[in-house]
Amino acid sequence: xxxxxISLPEDFSFSECRWFLDRGFDDCVHRVSGERxxxxxxxxxxxxxxxxxxxWGQLEVRILQGQAxxxxxxxxxxxxxxxxxxxxxxxxxxxxLKKDKRLAYMTEDYKGLRLMGIVDxxxxxxxxIIGQQINLKFAFTLKRRLVxxxxxxxxxxxxxxxxxxxxxxxxxATVEDLRPLQFSGSKAAYLIGLAxxxxxxxxxxxxxxxxxxxxxxxxxxxKVKGIGVWTANYCLMKSLxxxxxxxxxxxxxxxxxxxxxxxxxxxxxxxxxxxxxxYKGWESYLVFYLWRSLAVKPVG
DNA sequence: CGCCAGGAGTGGA
DNA sequence: TCCACTCATGGC
Numbered sequence: 648x649x650x651x652x653i654s655l656p657e658d659f660s661f662s663e664c665r666w667f668l669d670r671g672f673d674d675c676v677h678r679v680s681g682e683r684x685x686x687x688x689x690x691x692x693x694x695x696x697x698x699x700x701x702x703w704g705q706l707e708v709r710i711l712q713g714q715a716x717x718x719x720x721x722x723x724x725x726x727x728x729x730x731x732x733x734x735x736x737x738x739x740x741x742x743x744l745k746k747d748k749r750l751a752y753m754t755e756d757y758k759g760l761r762l763m764g765i766v767d768x769x770x771x772x773x774x775x776i777i778g779q780q781i782n783l784k785f786a787f788t789l790k791r792r793l794v795x796x797x798x799x800x801x802x803x804x805x806x807x808x809x810x811x812x813x814x815x816x817x818x819x820a821t822v823e824d825l826r827p828l829q830f831s832g833s834k835a836a837y838l839i840g841l842a843x844x845x846x847x848x849x850x851x852x853x854x855x856x857x858x859x860x861x862x863x864x865x866x867x868x869x870k871v872k873g874i875g876v877w878t879a880n881y882c883l884m885k886s887l888x889x890x891x892x893x894x895x896x897x898x899x900x901x902x903x904x905x906x907x908x909x910x911x912x913x914x915x916x917x918x919x920x921x922x923x924x925x926y927k928g929w930e931s932y933l934v935f936y937l938w939r940s941l942a943v944k945p946v947g
Numbered sequence: 948c949g950c951c952a953g954g955a956g957t958g959g960a
Numbered sequence: 961t962c963c964a965c966t967c968a969t970g971g972c
Contacts, residue, residue, distance in 0.1 A: 775953085775954095776954090776955095778952090778953060778954090779952095779953085779954040779955070780952065780953090780954040780955080780967090780968080780969095781952055781953095781954090781968085781969070781970070781971095782951075782952040782953090782969095782970065782971055782972090783952075783953065784952095784970080784971065785952080785969075785970045785971070786952090786953080788970080789970095829968090829969065829970080830968095831967065831968040831969070832967075832968080833955080833956080833967060833968080834967095834968080837955085872955090872956080873954095873955070873956090874955085875954060875955045875956085876954090876955090877953080877954055877955085878954075878955085881953075894953070896953090896954060896955090897953050897954090898951080898952060898953060898954085899952085899953040900953070901953095902953090934953095938953070941953085
């Protein structure tokens, strides 16, 4: 089987989602090319190269490389639905946005934008550690260097598509290995420590999900050196799909809130809490849309 | 050159 | 519990 379709839910815009994946940055774990998204991924131990386009009101998925039986296709379909958060009804969120004159425009300008996730928990944690306290452009540069050095790749049509390295590969690295890639000493140590934590089986998606509530999951994540409140919330929202994650301390979020007149200076934490209290159950989406507002979409 | 960037750990009060 | 300090480096 080389091709299949996923029916699109209401309030789903493939072009908005696709644009977000690119938005002017060089993200090495997928490629946006014209109308297409191409991504290399690993499912059930198999490496696949997948192309996604929109056609006839459906998401069309082509397997460009790799063998996929019926089981893999099922997994792949589930993966994409999860990645693009397709099984969610956004209408309650849009109803909330429309109540705020400062944000109502988002329901039109970003209509159908889904919270694009990072399905793999280790990848989401590693990526957020990479992105701590440095600008995003540089963060993507660091990620590419790491991925090109430690990750597998798939060649297709003269191009190379990378997979994010899994924990066992990074667990072998040393701080001295990463320093030449311009990782700071602490960033390198955090990453390697995280990889070892995963490699030893001390942290996993299943283990986190088995915990009773988000507070316990936050605590479990923050036991790992290098994972603070920002990273823990970010990963709960991007990887575990926690709807109520607010990455406190996020400088981009503060900028967006100031841009929209929600806060005047960046220290009004109580004001931010009050603001988010109106979005119970949709905090993560609100954060995501606020981040979206920071990127300037070119006209046309 | 200075400030900022989708923070976190540490140590002292 | 809460602040100040430190780390570290590219982007602008």
